[in-house]
Amino acid sequence: MDILVIGSGAREHTLARELLKSEQVEQVYCLPGNPGMQLDQIKTAAIDVNDFEQLIAFAKKQAVAYTIVGPEQPLVAGVVDAFQAAGLAIFGPTKQAAALEGSKTFAKEMMARAQVPTAQYQTVTNESEALTALQGRSLPIVIKADGLAAGKGVVIAETLADGLAAVRRFFKQGRRQILIEDYLIGEEFSLMALVADDQVYPLPIAQDHKRAFEGDRGPNTGGMGAYCPVPQISDQIVQTAVETIIKPVVATMAANGTPFTGVLYAGLIATATGIKVIEFNVRFGDPETQVVLPRLQGDLAQVFQQLLTHQQPTLDWQADGVTLGVVVAAKGYPNQTPAIFQLAPTARFKGANSQFSFAGVVATTGGLMSAGGRLYTAVYTAPTMAQARVQIEAGLQSVADPQSFFRRDIGFKSQM
Incomplete structure (x- = not known):
């Protein structure tokens, strides 16, 4: 069978590559994809993720068995509804259910109904309300833009001035x-959990590093790396999170008339008073996907097929070792204009010890060129974190450019 993946980043590259491992799969298409994916025989076509008419026409022409959606924008805009109306199989939440990520206010309402613990919050609609809300609050304080922000809609303000500056910037961007x-x-x-027919199938947990620079410093990004598993989070904590957070939210969404199907991502924090929700996403995380999916010991294409045909999926995960993913970004990311430069010859990416999932790249006659932002994720699985770091460093030494940067401390909290 042929499968369609919607998206263009390292998450979608990983998804497509893992799907291609299946003996049942002949071809995986990724729209629009990026030229780095072609190194893994993934076919791409320049169709925008929000051009539902063209996406549907492509899926019908290629007679794909089903479609997987990577990014949040088309999900929130209703791509699943459009595909289903066209009679096409697609795995993901409807537009109404995708509001769990598209609207932080809606997510908070669902958490309140499900009695799921989260941070105390206040919603403001103008600078005057924000100033009142910020006065007297304990610092640091978290400022979140309501709506999609590509991983850049959260500011941790250390001072009142920083908080007000973040508020003004978000309102200036048009946030309501x-x-x-x-x-x-x-x-x-x-x-992350696969959800279908109101049943929850948890994936192994990962830990993401959002801050741009080592030591968890600098601005928030879409993610600078991740690792799996997370040994300092016990199996008991994970099970508690599934039973007291994931399942209640799925049940509440169904009771609300907005049943959830797809990938439910919970950004969680184990505090001194229990597990709390930082955020919900309605799709695979990036860069968590790059370190979780390679640990599946089985057929990913079959898993989605089972979920779409109302069967219990077969999920078997690698139990030993650690999978480390390090994101390489163009200098300037995320707040300044990123550097544009020619990447190393593609042969070096193929021959390196690490596995590369590409994101912000374009094709030139000389190979791949940076398109700004996050360029690719280097991933390696090893018995220990120390060994994984050595392999990642070796792989990146042969391909990383002086105009790019990456964190060398991803996974520093792990004891593996």
Whole structure:
């Protein structure tokens, strides 16, 4: 069978590559994809993720068995509804269910109904309300733009001035609502689960590093790296999160008339008073996907086929070792104009010890060129974190450019 993946980044590259491993799969298309994917025999076509008419026409022409959606924008805009109306199989939440990520206010309402613990918050609609809300609050304080922000809609303000500056910037960007939240202290982790027919199938947890620079400093990004598993988070904590957060939210969404099907991503934090929700996403995380999916010991294409045909999926995960993913970005990311430059010859990416999933690249006669932002994720699985780091460093030494940067401390909290 042939499969369609919607998206263009490293997450979608990983999804497509894992799907291609299946003996049942002849071809995987990724739209629009990026030229780095072609190194893994993934076919791409320049169709925008929000051009539903053209996406549907492509899926019908190629007679794909089903479609997987990577990014949040088309999900929130209703791509699943459009595909289903056209009689096409697609795995993901409807437009109404995708509001769990598209609207932080809606997500908070669902959490309140499900009695799921999260940070105390206040929603403001103008600068005057924000100033009142910020006065007297304990610092640091979290400022969140309500709506999609490509991983850049959260500011942790250390001072009142920083908080006001973030509020003004978000309103200047056209945000109608902003959430002001208490800052939570604890160990963060990402829990993704496949959801179908109101049943929950958890994936191994990962830990993402959002800050741009080593030591968890600098601005928030879409993610600078991740690792899996997360040994400092016990199996008991994970199971508690599934039973007290994921399942209640799925049940509440169904009771609300907005049943959820797809990938439910919970950004969680284990605090001194229990597990709390930082955010919900309605799709695979990036860069968590790059380190979780390679640990599946089985057929990913079959898993989605089973979910779409109302069967229990077969999920078997690698139990030993650690999978480390390090994101390489163009200098300037995320707040300044990123550098544009020619990447190393593609042969070096193929021959390196690490596996590369590409994102912000374009094709030139000389190979791949940076398109700004996050360029690719280098991934390696090894018995220990130290060994994985050595392999990643070796792989990146042969391909990384002086005009790019990456964090060398991804996974520093792990004891593996």
